[in-house]
Every structure is written in structure tokens, then in C-alpha cells.
Amino acid sequence: MSELDLTREEVVARIAASGARPITARTWSSYVTRGYAPKAARRIGRTPLWTTQQVDDWLSNRPGQGARKAKGTWRTWNAVGDVLSGAGVPSVAEDLAGVDDPPTDPFDRHADRGHDD
Numbered sequence: 001m002s003e004l005d006l007t008r009e010e011v012v013a014r015i016a017a018s019g020a021r022p023i024t025a026r027t028w029s030s031y032v033t034r035g036y037a038p039k040a041a042r043r044i045g046r047t048p049l050w051t052t053q054q055v056d057d058w059l060s061n062r063p064g065q066g067a068r069k070a071k072g073t074w075r076t077w078n079a080v081g082d083v084l085s086g087a088g089v090p091s092v093a094e095d096l097a098g099v100d101d102p103p104t105d106p107f108d109r110h111a112d113r114g115h116d117d
Contacts, residue, residue, distance in 0.1 A: 005042070005049035014055055020062060 016022040031037035040048030
């Protein structure tokens, strides 16, 4: 496959044509700015251009809904699954481990300062 340069609008059209969930040109630009999509391969004037290979690689590795990108890797977090299974959620005992005298009222922000207001 030859490496064609695609404008932002052509990238968005390619994404829609691939059968993936379509996005707007503005969303694509936001993804690029935040590091969720590849940086432009080159520019002509102020117009960024991506190669078809860049876009196809991004499409094949595109995360699903709810995913976030850590620098360099895709990271997903299923909050509902973690809460339901208890995975990654510390117990109250673990949360208070090492605390000599925890406040009696966890909502009293002054309890540990000795203030009564």
C-alpha cells in the first residue's frame, strides 16, 4: 500500500469508511493534541498531514469507550467491574492502616486538629 498524505477531513472520512465509530475533525485534532492519536507526519504550510499507515495503525489499536491513554501506552479502567468485584478498592482497614487515632466522624474535617467548630 502506498503512503498517501491525508488531511484532517480525509482522516475523519477514512475512520468513518472503516466502520469504526465516526468522529469529527475537531475531535481528531483534540486526540492529536492530547496524544491519543499520532502527530502529523508532515505539514504543508499550516496544514497537518498524516499517512494512511498512521491512521490505519491507530484504527487497529483504537481503544474502546472509557479508555484513557497514559504516556506511550493505552490504559483502561473498568470502574464498575472493579467496584463490583472489589478489585483495587481498599478496605476501610487498609485505608486506615498506620493511623494511630482515626477521627470518629470521617466527615468532620476538623476532628484531627482538635477544633470543635
